[in-house]
Amino acid sequence: MIPIVIIIISILLDGILTNILPYTVNNLSIFTPMFTILIPIIIYPFYLKEEKKYLITLIITGIIYDIFYTNLLFYNAIVLFLFGLIIIKLYKNIGYNYIKVLVYSILGIVLYELFNTIIILIFNLVPITPYRVLYKISHSLLLNIIYISIIYLIIKKLPKKYKKRRIN
Secondary structure: OHHHHHHHHHHHHHHHHHHHOOEEOOEEOOOOOOOHHHHHHHHHHHHOOOHHHHHHHHHHHHHHHHHHHHOOOOHHHHHHHHHHHHHHHHHHHOOOOHHHHHHHHHHHHHHHHHHHHHHHHHHOOOOOOHHHHHHHHHHHHHHHHHHHHHHHHHHHHOOHHHOOOOOO
């Protein structure tokens, strides 16, 4: 139940904040939300040893996100699925604590923007420069790191019966 609440809050906050904050190509706020894209990082401990259920949750989340915000049906579902696979490997091989979650979040934002850039370049959708990519990444980090930190600290305070893995 807790991962679903986190997903709903993230999707709603993404929509609310993108309507409030500037979000045009050359006028991004330094508080550009990407909460839903970072969902795989924060909910994985709730799905320990239930990777199939975790990946299905991510696919459904991606489809919902696509329907409400992007009009690119299955795009973010695929991205979240691939990101979920990466997170599973990272958590199994490297672990899970506050600093690692922050590093995973930064890595997630960078990978998401690079993946978007590759798709844009492959399909020649709009002109894009390395400066624009770095601009988008740099303007996405602050708010998303704050959000992940708050969610992490809230989850850490939850009783152990709600978590499948102890969060350090």
